[in-house]
Amino acid sequence: MIAAVPPASDLASQPPPSKLAFDSVLVLDFGSQYSQLIARRIRELKVYCELVPGTTSAAEISRHRPRGLVLSGGPASVYDQDALHPDPAIYDLGLPILGICYGMQLLAHDLGGRVKPATKREYGLASVVVDSEDGLFAGLPQEMPVWMSHGDVIEQLPPGYRSVAHTLNSPVAAMAGPGGRVGIQFHPEVAHTPQGAAMLANFLYQTCGCQPNWEATSFVDQAIAEIRGRVGDSQVICALSGGVDSAVVATLVHRAIGDQLTCIFVDNGLLRRGEADRVIDVLTRNMRMKIIRVEAEARFLDALAGVVDPEEKRRIVGREFIAAFEEETGRLGAVPFLAQGTLYPDVIESTSADTFGAHKIKTHHNVGGLPLGMRFQLVEPLRYLFKDEVRRVGRALGLPDDLVMRQPFPGPGLAIRIIGAVNRERLETVRGADWVVIDEIKHSGLYGQVWQSFAILTPVSSVGVMGDFRTYANVVAVRIVTSEDGMTADWARVPYDVLADISRRIVNEVPGVNRVVYDISSKPPSTIEWE
Ligand code: XMP
Numbered sequence: 001m002i003a004a005v006p007p008a009s010d011l012a013s014q015p016p017p018s019k020l021a022f023d024s025v026l027v028l029d030f031g032s033q034y035s036q037l038i039a040r041r042i043r044e045l046k047v048y049c050e051l052v053p054g055t056t057s058a059a060e061i062s063r064h065r066p067r068g069l070v071l072s073g074g075p076a077s078v079y080d081q082d083a084l085h086p087d088p089a090i091y092d093l094g095l096p097i098l099g100i101c102y103g104m105q106l107l108a109h110d111l112g113g114r115v116k117p118a119t120k121r122e123y124g125l126a127s128v129v130v131d132s133e134d135g136l137f138a139g140l141p142q143e144m145p146v147w148m149s150h151g152d153v154i155e156q157l158p159p160g161y162r163s164v165a166h167t168l169n170s171p172v173a174a175m176a177g178p179g180g181r182v183g184i185q186f187h188p189e190v191a192h193t194p195q196g197a198a199m200l201a202n203f204l205y206q207t208c209g210c211q212p213n214w215e216a217t218s219f220v221d222q223a224i225a226e227i228r229g230r231v232g233d234s235q236v237i238c239a240l241s242g243g244v245d246s247a248v249v250a251t252l253v254h255r256a257i258g259d260q261l262t263c264i265f266v267d268n269g270l271l272r273r274g275e276a277d278r279v280i281d282v283l284t285r286n287m288r289m290k291i292i293r294v295e296a297e298a299r300f301l302d303a304l305a306g307v308v309d310p311e312e313k314r315r316i317v318g319r320e321f322i323a324a325f326e327e328e329t330g331r332l333g334a335v336p337f338l339a340q341g342t343l344y345p346d347v348i349e350s351t352s353a354d355t356f357g358a359h360k361i362k363t364h365h366n367v368g369g370l371p372l373g374m375r376f377q378l379v380e381p382l383r384y385l386f387k388d389e390v391r392r393v394g395r396a397l398g399l400p401d402d403l404v405m406r407q408p409f410p411g412p413g414l415a416i417r418i419i420g421a422v423n424r425e426r427l428e429t430v431r432g433a434d435w436v437v438i439d440e441i442k443h444s445g446l447y448g449q450v451w452q453s454f455a456i457l458t459p460v461s462s463v464g465v466m467g468d469f470r471t472y473a474n475v476v477a478v479r480i481v482t483s484e485d486g487m488t489a490d491w492a493r494v495p496y497d498v499l500a501d502i503s504r505r506i507v508n509e510v511p512g513v514n515r516v517v518y519d520i521s522s523k524p525p526s527t528i529e530w531e
Contacts, residue, residue, distance in 0.1 A: 067208040147187045228256050261290065
């Protein structure tokens with residue numbers, strides 16, 4: 001998805017929606033793996049929240065007009081040479097601040113306290129004892145489990161601060177000071193801190209005075225007005241991929257400007273059975289959009305012939321998509337705007353990846369994502385939303401559930417679910433097996449509970465016996481995973497009966513398969529897709 005996101009300098013040109021009539025809070029990101037999760041939790045509490053780099057200037061922060069700030073955790077120690085520090089002027093903004101873990105140590109350090117390495121590193125579950133039952137801990141038990149992950153502790157509190165909770169190893173597990181500035185050593189955003197949401201609610205509603213008035217769907221009218229204002233009477237194109245995001249973007253833009261929008265659906269021949277038809281049917285018949293369907297299976301399969309390297313497959317699919325898309329837009333004449341389904345995690349990734357040196361495991365190619373070289377002006381109405389919020393918007397716009405609740409599907413499609421070379425025959429095999437997996441998972445009521453469920457065509461053949469005959473045929477792997485966001489995942493403990501039905505049906509219904517195996521690897525160390 002990376003190519004789709006404009007550089008940080010472009011971001012400033014698209015004002016954040018926090019100028020809306022919603023109370024908002026900013027999370028200053030110091031590189032914690034949980035930073036996005038903090039923002040999500042805050043939005044779940046119906047307070048609009050954005051993530052900005054930890055070093056964002058106080059002036060820029062003021063531009064967002066937040067009611068409070070959260071300083072996230074981070075991997076550094078405040079005394080490290082390359083430790084990230086906030087702009088000292090943020091402390092003059094008069095805003096309540098919640099420091100979490102490293103964020104609390106920053107508060108302590110910057111406001112005149114002292115931090116030191118812990119003699120005993122605290123990692124995992126701890127029991128926190130509350131010493132002051134107001135503020136963050138109002139209405140909460142006196143002792144409760146929390147999730148700790150830190151190497152430094154507060155040695156001396158800043159002037160005016162007091163310790164409000166402790167654990168066995170941390171005399172200062174939480175601190176409170178004047179002006180609604182509080183720090184906690186543990187992570188309220190993770191599921192392992194069961195009272196974490198209640199603590200965040202106390203901070204947001206009591207300390208910052210926020211109203212719980214943010215809903216993803218309250219965004220729709222505003223987004224439509226913004227699209228109209230930006231586009232005027234110009235033409236807009238939108239690439240449909242078959243996934244939720246591009247369908248929601250197209251619907252939103254169509255709602256705003258009607259037939260000034262033309263959608264392009266490049267059928268690359270790498271989609272699931274019936275998928276292209278279903279999406280086009282919904283959007284043309286129900287939504288009455290103009291959609292150009294480009295039949296490009298031959299082009300993609302020719303380009304992929306004999307290629308076995310997964311990254312090479314991704315590059316080819318990306319390149320061919322752009323070529324097919326360019327050819328089609330060339331026929332449309334001058335179209336200044338491109339609408340695409342960039343989501344908030346992509347925006348965050350593009351602004352923080354450089355800062356925190358994120359390691360690239362796979363180049364995720366967003367089929368809707370086009371190189372900036374194409375010089376379109378971008379319309380990205382979902383750029384401040386998380387995936388679950390996009391789904392809610394999709395529902396509010398009247399898209400059917402089977403489209404809105406669709407599991408994620410990778411841009412390079414079935415090409416990366418065939419291990420080894422891709423051809424029509426192998427595509428038919430994996431498509432047939434995939435159909436069975438999805439059908440059975442839906443039938444068992446598990447579709448919405450798992451993150452993804454699919455089949456992989458392995459390069460292995462095995463011996464089997466069917467009737468009285470020996471067979472030597474393909475092995476199909478089934479992968480069903482649970483996950484919050486695709487970053488980590490676990491194999492789903494699907495009931496044996498469901499697995500048995502999947503296996504029986506694949507072998508019976510899909511020609512050329514005589515064995516089915518179930519993938520029991522988590523991510524990490526594996527990834528969700530096999531390629
Ligand atoms: P991995 O395999 O990296 O996948 O654990 C994490 C999530 O990303 C999806 N995925 C992709 N999505 N282009 C995409 O648009 C890609 O090249 C790609 N590779 C993986 C994967 O399906 C999972 O949801």
